Amino acid sequence: MPGNRDSHSSSHGGTLEPEWLHGHAHEPNPDPPTEDSTFALSFNGHAKWLVYLDDLNRLPQTQVPDCYIVSTGHGASGPHTFAGVRLADLLLEYLPDGMAWKHVDVLSADGFGNRVFAKEVENESGDRPILLATKRDGKPITRGEGLVRMIVPSETDDALRQVKWIEHLEVR
Numbered sequence: 001m002p003g004n005r006d007s008h009s010s011s012h013g014g015t016l017e018p019e020w021l022h023g024h025a026h027e028p029n030p031d032p033p034t035e036d037s038t039f040a041l042s043f044n045g046h047a048k049w050l051v052y053l054d055d056l057n058r059l060p061q062t063q064v065p066d067c068y069i070v071s072t073g074h075g076a077s078g079p080h081t082f083a084g085v086r087l088a089d090l091l092l093e094y095l096p097d098g099m100a101w102k103h104v105d106v107l108s109a110d111g112f113g114n115r116v117f118a119k120e121v122e123n124e125s126g127d128r129p130i131l132l133a134t135k136r137d138g139k140p141i142t143r144g145e146g147l148v149r150m151i152v153p154s155e156t157d158d159a160l161r162q163v164k165w166i167e168h169l170e171v172r
Contacts, residue, residue, distance in 0.1 A: 032143045033109035033165055039148065040168045041094055043101070049094055051169075056134055056148065059085045059093055064128055064153050069162060082151045084133035088121050091171065101171050106150050109167040114150070116161075128153040132166065 042048040061083055068078035087104070095101065100118075107113040116130060124130060131151040134141055141147050146164025155161045 032147075033167075035143055037143075037147045039166045041090075041171070042168070043095060043099070043171045045170070051090070051094075053134065053148070056085050056090070056132060059089055062086050062089075062129060062131060064131055064151065067151055067153050070155075080136050081138070082131055082133040082149075083135040083138075084131045084148075084151070087116060087130040087132060087150070088124075090132060090169075091121075095171065103172055105168075105170040105172070106163045106166060107168040107170070108163050109165040112163060114161045114163050116150075116152075124154075 037053045039051050040048050041051050062085070063081055063083045065081040066079045067082050068076050069080065070076045091101070091104070103115050103117045105113055105115050121130060130153075133149045133151045134147070136145065141149055143165075146166075148166045149164040150162060150166060152161040
């Protein structure tokens with residue numbers, strides 16, 4: 001994995017956190033890193049699964065209207081209706097029954113990432129869940145647009161949570 005995913009000592013009690021959770025440089029619109037939409041899912045670094053686009057399409061699909069993409073340096077676009085799999089449904093499908101988790105790190109193939117806490121998923125609004133989106137406005141998301149893209153409908157800032165080109169979900 002690229003160096004910017006390495007852990008370092010945090011000012012938050014000395015625990016190890018990935019560097020990408022803190023300030024980092026991020027090119028807002030690089031070329032897609034790969035044409036492959038497959039991503040890895042692991043729990044505490046173990047039991048790694050490969051998740052394919054067909055796997056996502058077999059899970060219950062959810063649509064979330066009135067979402068905006070607020071890209072750093074590119075302004076806003078939308079409103080859009082995104083469709084895909086609720087993050088909660090994906091975790092329910094793959095994690096062992098009753099397995100407690102604290103957070104999931106969602107990492108992009110370009111080194112960008114974000115963390116979603118279990119409390120966020122538990123407390124999310126029923127009609128505005130966190131999605132792993134594969135469609136925008138009824139059409140498949142292109143690879144250039146992120147192909148599998150995490151959409152956090154509650155986000156209104158600079159797309160800091162809208163991870164595209166998902167490569168790995170690490171559940172802790």
